[in-house]
Amino acid sequence: MSRPRRERRSVAAVEAVGPYALVRVTRGSLDPGIPGQFFMLEAPGRVLPRPMSLCLAPRGELAFLLDPIGPGTRALAALHAGDELHVFGPLGNGFRLDVARPLLVGGGIGIAPLPYLAEALEQPPAVLGFRSAHHAEAAALLPNAEVVIDPVLVTDAMPAGRDVLACGPEPMLEAIRAIAPDAQLAWEAPMACGYGACYGCVVEIDGELKRLCVEGPVLREEGRRCAS
Amino acid sequence: MRLLNASGCLDALTAPEVARSLDAFVTKTVTPEPREGNAPIRIAETEFGMLNAIGLANPGRDTFLRQTLPQLAGAIDVPIWVSVGGFTAREYAETCEQLARDEVACIELNLSCPNVDEAPESAAEIVRACRDVTAKPLYAKVSPHSWDMGETVRAIEAAGADGLSLINTLRGTTLDARLQPTLSRGAGGYSGPALRPVALAAVLAARSATQLPIIGMGGVETGRHALELIGCGATHVALGTVLFADPDAPTRVRAELAEEIKSLGGDSVDDFFGVALGAVASGVNSAKR
Numbered sequence: 130m131s132r133p134r135r136e137r138r139s140v141a142a143v144e145a146v147g148p149y150a151l152v153r154v155t156r157g158s159l160d161p162g163i164p165g166q167f168f169m170l171e172a173p174g175r176v177l178p179r180p181m182s183l184c185l186a187p188r189g190e191l192a193f194l195l196d197p198i199g200p201g202t203r204a205l206a207a208l209h210a211g212d213e214l215h216v217f218g219p220l221g222n223g224f225r226l227d228v229a230r231p232l233l234v235g236g237g238i239g240i241a242p243l244p245y246l247a248e249a250l251e252q253p254p255a256v257l258g259f260r261s262a263h264h265a266e267a268a269a270l271l272p273n274a275e276v277v278i279d280p281v282l283v284t285d286a287m288p289a290g291r292d293v294l295a296c297g298p299e300p301m302l303e304a305i306r307a308i309a310p311d312a313q314l315a316w317e318a319p320m321a322c323g324y325g326a327c328y329g330c331v332v333e334i335d336g337e338l339k340r341l342c343v344e345g346p347v348l349r350e351e352g353r354r355c356a357s
Numbered sequence: 358m359r360l361l362n363a364s365g366c367l368d369a370l371t372a373p374e375v376a377r378s379l380d381a382f383v384t385k386t387v388t389p390e391p392r393e394g395n396a397p398i399r400i401a402e403t404e405f406g407m408l409n410a411i412g413l414a415n416p417g418r419d420t421f422l423r424q425t426l427p428q429l430a431g432a433i434d435v436p437i438w439v440s441v442g443g444f445t446a447r448e449y450a451e452t453c454e455q456l457a458r459d460e461v462a463c464i465e466l467n468l469s470c471p472n473v474d475e476a477p478e479s480a481a482e483i484v485r486a487c488r489d490v491t492a493k494p495l496y497a498k499v500s501p502h503s504w505d506m507g508e509t510v511r512a513i514e515a516a517g518a519d520g521l522s523l524i525n526t527l528r529g530t531t532l533d534a535r536l537q538p539t540l541s542r543g544a545g546g547y548s549g550p551a552l553r554p555v556a557l558a559a560v561l562a563a564r565s566a567t568q569l570p571i572i573g574m575g576g577v578e579t580g581r582h583a584l585e586l587i588g589c590g591a592t593h594v595a596l597g598t599v600l601f602a603d604p605d606a607p608t609r610v611r612a613e614l615a616e617e618i619k620s621l622g623g624d625s626v627d628d629f630f631g632v633a634l635g636a637v638a639s640g641v642n643s644a645k646r
Contacts, residue, residue: 135605171602176549177402178602201402217604321400321407322601325371328385328411329400338393338414343371 133324134159135169135217140208141190147266149238150206151184153192154216161186162219164226164246165296165315165347168193169323171215172201178217179205180320182242182296182346184270191216194267196238220323224313224347226250228292233271234283234305234312236297237264242315244270246294254291258283258301284308315347358587358626360607363574363597364440364465364498365411370425373432375600378607382435383595384425386442386467387452391417401531401539406549406576407598408529410542413442413467418452426460436462440498446478446486454490464493466518469500469525481512488517496572498522501552501559507566520570522595524559527552549598552576557589557633564590564631578606580613584621590631 141153152170159168161183169178170193179201185192197206208214224242226249233255235243240257247255255274258281259265268276277286284304287293293312295305302314318341321327331338334348359380368385369376376382394414401408416425421439429437439461443449453464466487468480478486484497495517501524503509510521526546531539538544556575563571573591576598577583583594599606614626623629 135603169602175402176405176407176598176602215603319398319400321402321409321598322604324604325368326366326375326604327400327409327601328365328368328394328414329409331394331397331399331414338396 132160133218133220135215137213138191138216140210140212140214142210143206143208146194146270147264149194149196149264149267150202151192151194151270152181152205152208153187153190154214156186156189156191159191159216160219161191161245163223164249165223165242165294165313166219166221167323167346168216168218168220169320170205173204173208173212173214175201175204177201177321178215178323180220180323180342182315183219183245184241185244186248194238194241194244194270217323221342221346222344224294224315228294228313230291232256232288232291232293233274234258234287234293234295234297234301235271235274236283236295236301239295239297239301239315239317240267240270242296247271250294254288256283256286258286258297313347313349316341316345318342318346359593360583360611361438361572361593361595362600362607363595364467365409366597366600369429369433372604375604375607376433377435378605379435379596380593381438381462382429382433383438383465384421384429384440385415386413386440387415387418387421388413388442388444389418389448389452391415391420396541398539398541399545401545403529403531403547403549403551405551406529406547407601408531408540408545408547409526410540410545412542418455422455422458426458430460438463438465438496440465440467441487442467443483446483449483450486450490453487453493453495456493457491461493463496464491465496465498465522467498467525469498469502479512480509481516484513484516484518494519496520496522496570498525499559499563500525501527501555501575503559506559506562510563510566510569514567514569518569520572520592521563521567522572522574523563523591524552524556524575527555548576550576550578553582553585557585560586560589560591561633564634577610580610580615580617583610583614584617584626584629585633587626588629588631588633590634592630 395412529547553576573586
C-alpha cells in the first residue's frame with residue numbers, strides 16, 4: 130500500500146455537480162491510492178481537516194466530491210482555482226478489487242468514491258439512489274449507472290448474484306447488508322486526524338469500539354454492527 | 358527545550374514516524390482496567406478549537422505492560438513517557454509501581470481528564486502516593502480549572518513531583534441544530550487555538566510559584582506559539598490538537614521556532630525563558646491576596 134504524504138496543493142477547479150461540489154486539486158507527488166481510501170483536506174479557516182474519499186484521479190489531479198452542508202465543506206466548496214490547501218493521504222483501507230461480478234451501489238454523497246472505483250473495475254454496472262432529481266445530476270459522474278430517486282430505493286433496483294461494493298448513508302448500507310451479506314461497505318464517521326491519532330472516529334466493529342480510519346472506511350460484511 | 362506530544366494526541370504504533378520526530382513520546386493515559394471509552398459521537402469542531410470526549414480509551418494496565426509498551430519500544434527510538442490515570446490515589450500508585458521498567462523514561466500523572474469522574478483525592482495526595490513507590494521522574498498534569506495555580510503547584514511540588522504539565526483541556530459543550538449536545542457524553546475537553554491564552558496564563562502563574570520543569574501546552578500551532586510558552590516559563594513544549602491537522606507539525610514547529618528566535622535577535626530558547634515574568638512581577642496584579 131502506498132505511503133500517505135501531506136502536501137500543499139493548489140486548486141485546479143471547483144465544479145458544481147448538482148448540489149455537490151467537485152474540488153479538483155493538482156496531484157503533486159500524492160498517490161491516488163486504492164478506491165475507497167480517503168484524504169484529509171485542509172478546510173480553510175477551520176481547525177480540523179475534513180476526510181474525503183477520492184472521487185476521480187484525472188491526469189495530474191485528484192478530485193473530491195463533497196456536499197457543502199457544514200462550515201468545513203462549505204469552505205472547501207468556496208475555494209477557487211489557484212487557492213492552496215494541504216492534502217494528506219491516501220489513508221485507510223479501500224475496496225478489495227478481486228471481485229468476479231462487481232456491482233457498485235451508491236446513495237447521495239456516498240457516490241463519491243464510486244467513479245474512481247468504477248475506473249479500476251472497468252466500468253461495472255452501478256445503481257445510484259438520490260433524494261431528488263437535482264441531487265441525481267451527480268449521476269453524470271458514472272455514465273452507465275441506473276439511477277433511482279426517492280421513494281424508490283437502491284435496494285429495489287439491485288440485481289441479485291453480484292459482488293456489491295457500496296457507499297452511502299447508514300440505513301442504506303444496513304439495508305444492502307440484509308440482502309447482500311458479503312457486500313463491501315464504506316462507512317463514515319466524524320474524524321479529527323484520519324491517521325489513528327485522535328480516537329474520535331470509533332464505531333462498533335466486531336463488538337468493540339475501533340477506529341474507522343484504521344480499520345476502514347471499507348469494512349467486510351462481518352466487520353461492523355451499527356454503532357448508532 | 359524538548360518537543361513532546363500531548364497525551365492522547367498521537368498513537369506511536371499507527372504513526373511511528375510522527376512519534377520519532379518528537380524528543381519524547383507521551384502515551385495515551387493508562388488506567389488499571391481496560392476502558393473502551395465513551396460512545397460516539399466523541400469529537401466536535403468549534404470555531405476556535407475542538408471538543409473531545411474520548412474517555413481515556415486504553416487497553417488497561419496489564420495489556421499495556423505486556424503488549425503495548427514492548428511494541429512501542431520496538432517501534433520508536435525516542436524516550437517513552439507513560440501517562441497514568443486512575444480513580445483513586447492507590448490506583449495511580451499501583452500503576453506507577455509497575456512502570457519500573459527500562460522502557461519507561463518518565464511518568465506523567467493525568468490528574469485532570471475532563472471526560473471521566475475525577476479521583477476524590479487532591480492532586481497533591483495522588484502525587485505523594487506515587488512518589489512513595491517510584492523513582493522514575495514524575496510529572497503532574499494539572500487542570501487549567503485550578504482556582505489558585507500557585508497554591509496547587511506548590512502543593513504538588515511539596516508532594517514530590519519532578520515537573521508539571523500545563524495545561525489539560527478545558528471542559529466545554531457544543532449544541533447541534535436542535536439544541537442537543539453534539540457529544541454523546543454531553544461535554545468534552547476543549548482544545549486547540551482557543552486554549553493558547555489560558556495556557557500562557559497557567560504557565561506564567563505556575564512559573565511564578567515554582568522552579569520545577571514545566572511542559573507548556575495548549576493550542577500551540579507554530580514556533581511563535583511555542584516561544585510564547587517559553588517566554589512564560591515553560592521548559593519544554595508539547596503539541597496537541599495541531600497534530601490532528603498536521604502530522605508534520607513537530608518538524609515545522611522546530612524550524613519556525615529557530616526562525617522566530619533569530620528574528621528576535623536570540624541564539625537559543627534560553628534567551629527567552631521566562632522573559633514575560635518580569636512584567637508580571639511589576640504589575641499591580643501581583644499584589645498578594
